[in-house]
Amino acid sequence: MTINTVVKSLAGIALAALATTTALAQSDFPNRPIRMFVPFAAGGGIDITARIAAQSLSDVLGQQVVVQNQGGAGGALATDAVAKADPDGYTLLYHSTTGIVHAAVTPKLPYDWIRDLAPISIATRFAPVMVTSPTLPARDLKGFIALLKANPGKFSYASSGAGTALHLGVELFKQKAGVDILHVPYRGTAAAMPDLLSGRIAMMLDGVPVQTPNIRAGTLFAVAVTTRQRSPAIPEVPTMIESALDVELPFWTAIYAPIKTPKPIIDKLNAAIAKAMKDQGVTSRLADVGTEVVGSTVAETDAFTRQQFMLYRGILERDPSLLAGQ
Numbered sequence: 001m002t003i004n005t006v007v008k009s010l011a012g013i014a015l016a017a018l019a020t021t022t023a024l025a026q027s028d029f030p031n032r033p034i035r036m037f038v039p040f041a042a043g044g045g046i047d048i049t050a051r052i053a054a055q056s057l058s059d060v061l062g063q064q065v066v067v068q069n070q071g072g073a074g075g076a077l078a079t080d081a082v083a084k085a086d087p088d089g090y091t092l093l094y095h096s097t098t099g100i101v102h103a104a105v106t107p108k109l110p111y112d113w114i115r116d117l118a119p120i121s122i123a124t125r126f127a128p129v130m131v132t133s134p135t136l137p138a139r140d141l142k143g144f145i146a147l148l149k150a151n152p153g154k155f156s157y158a159s160s161g162a163g164t165a166l167h168l169g170v171e172l173f174k175q176k177a178g179v180d181i182l183h184v185p186y187r188g189t190a191a192a193m194p195d196l197l198s199g200r201i202a203m204m205l206d207g208v209p210v211q212t213p214n215i216r217a218g219t220l221f222a223v224a225v226t227t228r229q230r231s232p233a234i235p236e237v238p239t240m241i242e243s244a245l246d247v248e249l250p251f252w253t254a255i256y257a258p259i260k261t262p263k264p265i266i267d268k269l270n271a272a273i274a275k276a277m278k279d280q281g282v283t284s285r286l287a288d289v290g291t292e293v294v295g296s297t298v299a300e301t302d303a304f305t306r307q308q309f310m311l312y313r314g315i316l317e318r319d320p321s322l323l324a325g326q
Contacts, residue, residue: 030063036092039075050094056276074102083116087260096253101165104312117256119301121273122294125252127208127231131220135199141224141243148179155202156182158192209290233290
């Protein structure tokens, strides 16, 4: 036997051993706790849904799924940590519409959302709702659009900041409706509430879970939600599509892994998430905060992620001035 033959034989044995070890690791997954990064502070709305999902997923997998909050840089720090983590299924990202918007509008991020993150499952969704000041005469979407068209540039709307989903969502509405309404960014939607109530601000797009109490109390008027179906939390409020405006803009959360995570692990996590999210206790707890469970397939999650990325990128490409000076 020549030296080359021996070397080739040893290399083959090593590769076979590695393949066997990898297969065993995948079949044994998970055999230790999983970290799930959440790019928001503890106690917020997305963090609450993440912790509900993590607890149920822990029960299904038989291993603890530990939520690790890491804010900063618009969620980029946590996203980058996951994108660069070992692709073994033990480091996950629980992110939201905010993450894909940030990736779509921010140049020179240290990661590429589409190339560096493997989609696993959409976890939850909830509707954004357009609420208007009680000082306005309009009480539905058609009336509000007519008011804006009759008074171009006179009214303004609030958002949680330039380049956010709430900002770009209204800009999509403006593009589709052909109206002129001025943008006023605030440090969060809660900060805009006094001006919205007084009429200094005419309108704001916000999450149904946040605004449902105000809508129920009649403090603000809900003219439409931006999802394809009505929100179960406020079923009396029509969609923009029902009001003859082609705007579909859901809010959602989803779970991702590093891109090179093996398919058997991705598939196992996907099946576990689907089971976890369909648990009656999870469904009930999330419904209490105006959120619906999803649990999509990997293919559905991938297609949806790409569609959402292109949606927000397209809003900005149609009007690059939206982020001017930011």
